[in-house]
Amino acid sequence: MPSARVFITGIAGFAGSHLAEWCLACGDEVAGTVLPGTPVENLRGVRSSVELAYVDLLKAEAIASALHRARPDWIVHLAALTSVGDSFQTPGETIRHNIISTLNLLEAVRQDPAVRGVVDKIIIVASSEVYGRVRPGMIPLSENTPLAPVNPYGASKAAADLIALSYGESFGLPVVRVRASNHAGPRQRPGFVVPDFCAAISRLERKTGKRIMRVGNLSARRDFSDVRDVVRGYRLLAQKGRSGSVYHLGSGQVRSVRSVLNALLRMAYRPIDVMTDPKKLRPVEVPVLLADISRARREIGYQALIPWRKTLADTLEYYRQQS
Numbered sequence: 001m002p003s004a005r006v007f008i009t010g011i012a013g014f015a016g017s018h019l020a021e022w023c024l025a026c027g028d029e030v031a032g033t034v035l036p037g038t039p040v041e042n043l044r045g046v047r048s049s050v051e052l053a054y055v056d057l058l059k060a061e062a063i064a065s066a067l068h069r070a071r072p073d074w075i076v077h078l079a080a081l082t083s084v085g086d087s088f089q090t091p092g093e094t095i096r097h098n099i100i101s102t103l104n105l106l107e108a109v110r111q112d113p114a115v116r117g118v119v120d121k122i123i124i125v126a127s128s129e130v131y132g133r134v135r136p137g138m139i140p141l142s143e144n145t146p147l148a149p150v151n152p153y154g155a156s157k158a159a160a161d162l163i164a165l166s167y168g169e170s171f172g173l174p175v176v177r178v179r180a181s182n183h184a185g186p187r188q189r190p191g192f193v194v195p196d197f198c199a200a201i202s203r204l205e206r207k208t209g210k211r212i213m214r215v216g217n218l219s220a221r222r223d224f225s226d227v228r229d230v231v232r233g234y235r236l237l238a239q240k241g242r243s244g245s246v247y248h249l250g251s252g253q254v255r256s257v258r259s260v261l262n263a264l265l266r267m268a269y270r271p272i273d274v275m276t277d278p279k280k281l282r283p284v285e286v287p288v289l290l291a292d293i294s295r296a297r298r299e300i301g302y303q304a305l306i307p308w309r310k311t312l313a314d315t316l317e318y319y320r321q322q323s
Contacts, residue, residue, distance in 0.1 A: 004120075004238070007072035008032035009057060009105065010079030011050065014188045015125075017042035019076060019231040024049055026235065031070045033057065033079060042187050057101035064108035067115050074238040076123040077105055083191040084129060084153045088283055091152035098156035099163065106167045106175075119174065121238045124164035126179045128223070128250070128289045129154035139254075140292040143179070143246045150284045161246075168244050176241040178234065181250030181291050184311055185227035186318035194224070194312065197261055198319040201268050206323065211272045216280030218258035221288040225251035226306040236300040248291035251304040264312055 006023045010016040011032025023030050024046055031051035034040055043050060053066035057079055067075075080098050081087070087094040102124065109115050109122065131141055132148040147162075149155040161177050168175035184194035197213075204211040233249040241247060265272055296302035 003027035004073035005029045007070045007075045009077045012040040012042050015227055016078045018227050020050055021046055022231050057104055060104045063104050067108045068112055071118050074121045076234050078125055084151050087153035094152050095156045099159050102160040102163055110171050122175045123234055123237055124177050126157040126161040128179055128181045128291050130158040133286050140290045142292050174243040176237050177246040179248055180230055181223035183225050183227045183230045186314050193257055194315055197264050198316045202319040202323050204272050205269045213272050213274050214277035217285050221254045221256045223250040223290045224255050225304050226311040229304045229306050233302045236302055240300040247296045248293045250291050250293050252293045254290040
């Protein structure tokens with residue numbers, strides 16, 4: 001299928017806006033949901049080319065109506081509360097939103113013959129946080145690694161992942177599950193490690209006198225990749241992914257948070273000192289997450305193409321422009 005009708009929940013978000021741009025570049029027709037009251041500035045470059053439905057996914061009738069109008073070939077479910085840090089502060093909200101939004105979406109497809117008759121793939125996006133604190137011998141993670149989340153965000157995504165599995169098994173919906181590793185890039189909001197560092201650096205570059213950045217745990221190691229690579233992977237999964245299967249998307253490399261910070265500090269226009277702030281430490285930290293992406297490479301031809309230094313440079317420049 002060279003092009004398709006694509007429906008993206010959370011289309012105005014960080015990953016959603018990048019996916020919309022990529023799908024349009026591939027010749028797809030693109031529609032998606034925006035939570036009422038949410039800014040759509042991330043879509044400013046493509047706003048005239050996408051169809052928006054202002055929908056709260058916690059309202060089942062609203063998402064069912066939007067899908068009935070769109071009747072897409074592919075659905076990519078990105079709408080979620082995605083911050084691990086925030087999930088410690090508002091666990092109930094994170095769990096309720098991420099689980100109920102997924103349930104309502106799948107129910108809308110299941111119950112509407114007009115939608116079910118045309119949809120070819122439903123991509124349900126989870127996170128490597130569903131695995132929790134795994135033993136060193138279990139790294140890199142396989143798609144068969146047991147789910148054992150240790151934070152509310154990871155728990156909500158593990159539940160959504162299993163709900164999607166059940167809808168494929170019980171009702172025959174063409175569900176593909178994906179567990180994406182950490183990804184960064186322009187438009188990612190503060191509350192995540194790379195944009196937090198970039199926002200602080202861009203602010204401190206304009207400051208006179210002593211420049212100090214306060215940070216949390218720098219020892220955690222993650223598989224970081226570029227959001228523009230990851231959204232290419234989502235579209236490849238819609239094209240080629242096997243219904244009922246689960247895939248990892250990432251870079252296949254592990255980096256420490258400290259190395260990310262040091263790389264960004266080398267890009268700064270001014271010298272900046274670093275100080276650990278106990279208030280920025282999380283109640284529970286997962287030491288390392290690295291996923292095996294060989295299934296995605298083998299079955300859909302996925303690979304990360306964008307150099308990590310470019311990801312960091314582009315994100316830092318984005319925050320400088322926002323200042």
